[in-house]
Structures are given as C-alpha cells and as structure tokens.
Amino acid sequence: MDKFNLLEYVDKISDITRNLSDDLWNNPEISEQEKNSANLFRNILKNNDFIIKEIDGMENAFIGEYGNGYPVIAVLGEFDALPGLSQKIGTEHSPIKEGGAGHGCGHNLLGSASLGAVLAIKKYIDHSGVKGTIRFYACPEEETLCGKVKMIKKGAFDNCDVALSWHPFNANVSFKNSFLANNSIKFKFFGKSSHAGATPHLGRSALDAVELMNVGANYLREHVIDQARIHYTITQAGTAPNIVPAEAESWYFVRAPRRKDVEEITERLIKIANGAAMMTETRVEVSYVSGCYELLQNDVLYDLTYKNMKKIGAPLYTDEEKQFAKELQNTLNLNDVKVEMNKLGLENEVGEIFIHDKVIDEKYLSQLTMTGSSDSGDISWIMPMNFFITACWPMGVSAHSWQSTASSGSDIGKRGMEYASKIMAGMMYDILNDTTIVEKAKQELKQRTKDFKYISPLMM
Ligand SMILES: [Zn+2]
Known part of the structure; x- marks a missing residue:
C-alpha cells in the first residue's frame, strides 16, 4: 500500500x-x-x-x-x-x-x-x-x-x-x-427591586448598570487595536416594566489576534463594569465562561x-x-x-x-x-x-x-x-x-x- x-x-x-x-x-x-x-x-x-x-x-x-x-x-x-x-x-x-x-x-x-x-x-x-x-x-x-x-x-x-x-x-x-484569541465573560449586576411607579427612588436598577456598561464598552471600541472585537448580548434584563430590575446580566466575548491583547482588553472591560456598578449603586459579579488562544x-x-x-x-x-x-x-x-x-x-x-x-x-x-x-x-x-x-x-x-x-x-x-x-x-x-x-x-x-x-x- x-x-x-x-x-x-x-x-x-x-x-x-x-x-x-x-x-x-x-x-x-x-x-x-x-x-x-x-x-x-x-x-x-x-x-x-x-x-x-x-x-x-x-x-x-x-x-x-x-x-x-x-x-x-x-x-x-x-x-x-x-x-x-x-x-x-x-x-x-x-x-x-x-x-x-x-x-x-x-x-x-x-x-x-x-x-x-x-x-x-x-x-x-x-x-x-x-x-x-x-x-x-x-x-x-x-x-x-x-x-x-x-x-x-x-x-x-x-x-x-x-x-x-x-x-x-x-x-x-x-x-x-x-x-483570534478569545475570552467569554458574564457580568451579573445585583440591585434592589421596588415599584417603578410608586417608589422608584427606593430601587437600584441592575438593568441600568448593564446598559451603562454596554455604553462604556461601545466607547472603549475606539481605543483598542483595530483587529480586536467586542460583542455582547443581554442575557437577563428584568421581568416587567413596573418592577425595578434587581438582577440583570450581559455576556461578552472579547477577541484579538494575541492572547495578551485579549487579557488587557478584558481588564479594561472589568473596570467599565465596576464603573457601571458604582454609577448605579449596584454590585457586579464577573464570571469567566471560557477563553482560548x-x-x-x-x-x-x-x-x-x-x-x-x-x-x-x-x-x-x-x-x-x-x-x-x-x-x-x-x-x-x-x-x-x-x-x-x-x-x-x-x-x-x-x-x-x-x-x-x-x-x-x-x-x-x-x-x-x-x-x-x-x-x-x-x-x-x-x-x-x-x-x-x-x-x-x-x-x-x-x-x-x-x-x-x-x-x-x-x-x-x-x-x-x-x-x-x-x-x-x-x-x-x-x-x-x-x-x-x-x-x-x-x-x-x-x-x-x-x-x-x-x-x-x-x-x-
Ligand atoms: Zn466551527
């Protein structure tokens, strides 16, 4: 043969x-x-x-x-x-x-x-x-x-x-x-629910945090290397408009040609998540789903x-x-x-x-x-x-x-x-x-x- x-x-x-x-x-x-x-x-x-x-x-x-x-x-x-x-x-x-x-x-x-x-x-x-x-x-x-x-x-x-x-x-x-090297990360925000009409001042919206984080991430795009890619979906966004969402979550992929770039951009993204949590008086938990070289x-x-x-x-x-x-x-x-x-x-x-x-x-x-x-x-x-x-x-x-x-x-x-x-x-x-x-x-x-x-x- x-x-x-x-x-x-x-x-x-x-x-x-x-x-x-x-x-x-x-x-x-x-x-x-x-x-x-x-x-x-x-x-x-x-x-x-x-x-x-x-x-x-x-x-x-x-x-x-x-x-x-x-x-x-x-x-x-x-x-x-x-x-x-x-x-x-x-x-x-x-x-x-x-x-x-x-x-x-x-x-x-x-x-x-x-x-x-x-x-x-x-x-x-x-x-x-x-x-x-x-x-x-x-x-x-x-x-x-x-x-x-x-x-x-x-x-x-x-x-x-x-x-x-x-x-x-x-x-x-x-x-x-x-x-492209990749990190897959979930950002879960925890706030305080309340009646969105009667007592909005008592609520702290986790969904606001998700949205503000996404805004921050979209501004970040301009200041990372051209080949990097950042994409997200909102995986949890509350249940009804009249309840201030106590929990909300977004799921991000960060990609770049080199693993070290992915790690650096991930660190900056975490800063944005912390910033969003601070702005909204919520708390964020960051969990890594996966990543690769x-x-x-x-x-x-x-x-x-x-x-x-x-x-x-x-x-x-x-x-x-x-x-x-x-x-x-x-x-x-x-x-x-x-x-x-x-x-x-x-x-x-x-x-x-x-x-x-x-x-x-x-x-x-x-x-x-x-x-x-x-x-x-x-x-x-x-x-x-x-x-x-x-x-x-x-x-x-x-x-x-x-x-x-x-x-x-x-x-x-x-x-x-x-x-x-x-x-x-x-x-x-x-x-x-x-x-x-x-x-x-x-x-x-x-x-x-x-x-x-x-x-x-x-x-x-
Ligand atoms: Zn395939």
Missing part, C-alpha cells in the same frame, strides 16, 4: 464518512449535549479495533487510539451544532424545525473527515507495519470554545507529538496564522499541509453541484460575496466560479487570518499543530448562517470533507515515513515558545 493506494482507500470508505456526516447533520446536538453524536464516533472506532480511552468528567469527549510507539499523532474531530440554525438542504431559507439546532459550522463534516483519515491510516499501518500511534480526539463543546481547553486541563493531550486540524469553509487554504504558527506543518493540498488537488464538482452552489450563492448580496472573497484574493473569481476549486496561493497567506476563534488554538501552543480549510460551502457563504447549514448537509460539503480526509491521511503517511518532520516541527514550537508558559484561559 503506497500513498496513492491510501488516498484511494479514503474514497473506498466514503460510505462510512458520508453516512456518519448525514447522521450528525440530521440529528444536530449543540455544545454539551453531543451525547449521541459522540457515540456514533465511539461505535465506528470500536468496530475498527481502536482502543477507546474515556476522559474523566467529560462524557462526550474521548480518545480512539490505534498503533504503537513514536510518533503519536492527534487528529482533532468536532461534532457540535449551533442553536437556531436548523435548515433544509435547499436554496431557500426553510428550517427543518423552527428554532431548532443545525450544523451551521459544518462540524458534521469536520469530525467525519477526521474519522475517515484515521480509518485510512489504520489500514496503512496494518499493511506496512510502520511504527506510530494514531489518536482520534472526540472534541465536544467547540462552539462554546472550551471543550479542548478542558481536555488539556485534564491531561488528555499529554504525550502527543503533533496535532492535525481543519475546518469546513468557503475556500481551500492552509493557514500560517489563524483565529490564537493559533501559533508552525511553518513545518504549514508546508506539509500545503504540499498535500496541492498534490491531492481540490475536488471536482458535478454540474448539479455547481448549480446548487450558484443558487445558494445567489441568496447573498453579490457585493458581500466580493468583500468576503477579497480577503482571500479571490474577488475577481466571484461570478465566474461558485465553489473554490484551487488551493490559495502562498503569497496571500501572510495577512490571512480567520477572524473567528477556536479552542484548537490552545492545542497549537502545547504541541505543533497545522490548520487548513476546504471549500464545503459556495464562495461568500459564511459560517453560522442558514446557507452554511444547507451546504454542510449537501454533496458539496461532502466533497470538501473527503478532500480534508485525504489531506490529513496524506500528512500522516508523510509523518509516519519520515519522523524528522515531527522533530523539526517540535523544534520550531520550542523556539517559538521560548519564554512562554501555557496558562489555561479557564479560570474556573
């Missing part, structure tokens, strides 16, 4: 990965509720002679291990869905279940591609007798940005040499830098990913699939599509092609970052990790939209999934046959983290 046969084998087992992806997509489970989804992975891995190692206190997380000895390769698999993004496979907005969950981030494809890659490389290990250990990591709670951070705290990633990761998106890119660059793994992506080549699409992509893209504003694809240097191709069918050239990569956050970022600080995306959605479709749910359930999504599976299988083939790749990647990590100590953003 050579590399060519290995990649062919990924296609041979596509029934398994396609069915798994459909099962996940048809039964979307949101963060912390992914019990059945995790079990689908457990069963397939068990049936394929992987040893299942459970993770204490995390029912939906586990490791499926196969092989022996050095190097130990971690392949990350996610499978949680998003609330409110239920959507049929189609080109009109039409939820399967009104208000229901949906795979708007394509994690049904994410986990399934990773599973396909480990099943394929297991076959190769059996045939070749090559030394090495493959670990499929079932990683729940990605959308709440804490699953992997918790798993790191529990030691689940100890003794791994290298990690492979990917994500469904609207283009084919191997990233050098990516993700940005992706740490690793050129060795970036190169390996890019080479495999180029060599394997982007998938070919049928006319039917292209038509579906075109119609789905037509639901977006063309200008928005151009702005979105401009980030990848692809604005000139908008209108010509509807699904990205090449691999983004290296020259665009230095300024390229995904402006979401992922708890995968933390992994990249404790072991060398790659990150790439494949086109699972038409160009211009963004994550967390009804269009991305529709596309993640469609054949376009599955083509991107199979491509990702092949890229990771190909990378593992290279790593198992040339352990100097791991040595060099680890050396690079060591240099980049010379004065760094990983501190978990989970301050629970």
Whole structure:
C-alpha cells in the first residue's frame, strides 16, 4: 500500500464518512449535549479495533487510539451544532424545525473527515507495519470554545507529538496564522427591586448598570487595536416594566489576534463594569465562561499541509453541484460575496466560479487570518499543530448562517470533507515515513515558545 493506494482507500470508505456526516447533520446536538453524536464516533472506532480511552468528567469527549510507539499523532474531530440554525438542504431559507439546532459550522463534516483519515491510516499501518500511534480526539463543546481547553486541563493531550486540524469553509487554504484569541465573560449586576411607579427612588436598577456598561464598552471600541472585537448580548434584563430590575446580566466575548491583547482588553472591560456598578449603586459579579488562544504558527506543518493540498488537488464538482452552489450563492448580496472573497484574493473569481476549486496561493497567506476563534488554538501552543480549510460551502457563504447549514448537509460539503480526509491521511503517511518532520516541527514550537508558559484561559 503506497500513498496513492491510501488516498484511494479514503474514497473506498466514503460510505462510512458520508453516512456518519448525514447522521450528525440530521440529528444536530449543540455544545454539551453531543451525547449521541459522540457515540456514533465511539461505535465506528470500536468496530475498527481502536482502543477507546474515556476522559474523566467529560462524557462526550474521548480518545480512539490505534498503533504503537513514536510518533503519536492527534487528529482533532468536532461534532457540535449551533442553536437556531436548523435548515433544509435547499436554496431557500426553510428550517427543518423552527428554532431548532443545525450544523451551521459544518462540524458534521469536520469530525467525519477526521474519522475517515484515521480509518485510512489504520489500514496503512496494518499493511506496512510502520511504527506510530494514531489518536482520534472526540472534541465536544467547540462552539462554546472550551471543550479542548478542558481536555488539556485534564491531561488528555499529554504525550502527543503533533496535532492535525481543519475546518469546513468557503475556500481551500492552509493557514500560517489563524483565529483570534478569545475570552467569554458574564457580568451579573445585583440591585434592589421596588415599584417603578410608586417608589422608584427606593430601587437600584441592575438593568441600568448593564446598559451603562454596554455604553462604556461601545466607547472603549475606539481605543483598542483595530483587529480586536467586542460583542455582547443581554442575557437577563428584568421581568416587567413596573418592577425595578434587581438582577440583570450581559455576556461578552472579547477577541484579538494575541492572547495578551485579549487579557488587557478584558481588564479594561472589568473596570467599565465596576464603573457601571458604582454609577448605579449596584454590585457586579464577573464570571469567566471560557477563553482560548490564537493559533501559533508552525511553518513545518504549514508546508506539509500545503504540499498535500496541492498534490491531492481540490475536488471536482458535478454540474448539479455547481448549480446548487450558484443558487445558494445567489441568496447573498453579490457585493458581500466580493468583500468576503477579497480577503482571500479571490474577488475577481466571484461570478465566474461558485465553489473554490484551487488551493490559495502562498503569497496571500501572510495577512490571512480567520477572524473567528477556536479552542484548537490552545492545542497549537502545547504541541505543533497545522490548520487548513476546504471549500464545503459556495464562495461568500459564511459560517453560522442558514446557507452554511444547507451546504454542510449537501454533496458539496461532502466533497470538501473527503478532500480534508485525504489531506490529513496524506500528512500522516508523510509523518509516519519520515519522523524528522515531527522533530523539526517540535523544534520550531520550542523556539517559538521560548519564554512562554501555557496558562489555561479557564479560570474556573
Ligand atoms: Zn466551527
């Protein structure tokens, strides 16, 4: 079995990965509720002679291990869905279940591609007798940005040499830098209730504090770095207009390209919360929900990913699939599509092609970052990790939209999934046959983290 046969084998087992992806997509489970989804992975891995190692206190997380000895390769698999993004496979907005969950981030494809890659490389290990250990990591709670951070705290990633990761998106890119570091924080204010009409002077409004804090945060925006993002929702705002709200709460995300910027902005946000409490004579409790790091660059793994992506080549699409992509893209504003694809240097191709069918050239990569956050970022600080995306959605479709749910359930999504599976299988083939790749990647990590100590953003 050579590399060519290995990649062919990924296609041979596509029934398994396609069915798994459909099962996940048809039964979307949101963060912390992914019990059945995790079990689908457990069963397939068990049936394929992987040893299942459970993770204490995390029912939906586990490791499926196969092989022996050095190097130990971690392949990350996610499978949680998003609330409110239920959507049929189609080109009109039409939820399967009104208000229901949906795979708007394509994690049904994410986990399934990773599973396909480990099943394929297991076959190769059996045939070749090559030394090495493959670990499929079932990683729940990605959308709440804490699953992997918790798993790191529990030691689940100890003794791994290298990690492979990917994500469904609207283009084919191997990233050098990516993700914004993030903090997720809740601010709960406590005041005093009273009759809003008869005795307002006796009340102290927690909702006033929330609103004043938000005003302060909106002024703060002008005085933080351009790339930082601050967003909030009000999660509790009182019960009725005639009762001065005694309790109110807002939930903030702070994001920036570097963890240290996130920490600094968080400190300033806490000052604003304290100021709002002082102004309204209320009290504030600050609680950290989660947090994560940005992706740490690793050129060795970036190169390996890019080479495999180029060599394997982007998938070919049928006319039917292209038509579906075109119609789905037509639901977006063309200008928005151009702005979105401009980030990848692809604005000139908008209108010509509807699904990205090449691999983004290296020259665009230095300024390229995904402006979401992922708890995968933390992994990249404790072991060398790659990150790439494949086109699972038409160009211009963004994550967390009804269009991305529709596309993640469609054949376009599955083509991107199979491509990702092949890229990771190909990378593992290279790593198992040339352990100097791991040595060099680890050396690079060591240099980049010379004065760094990983501190978990989970301050629970
Ligand atoms: Zn995602």
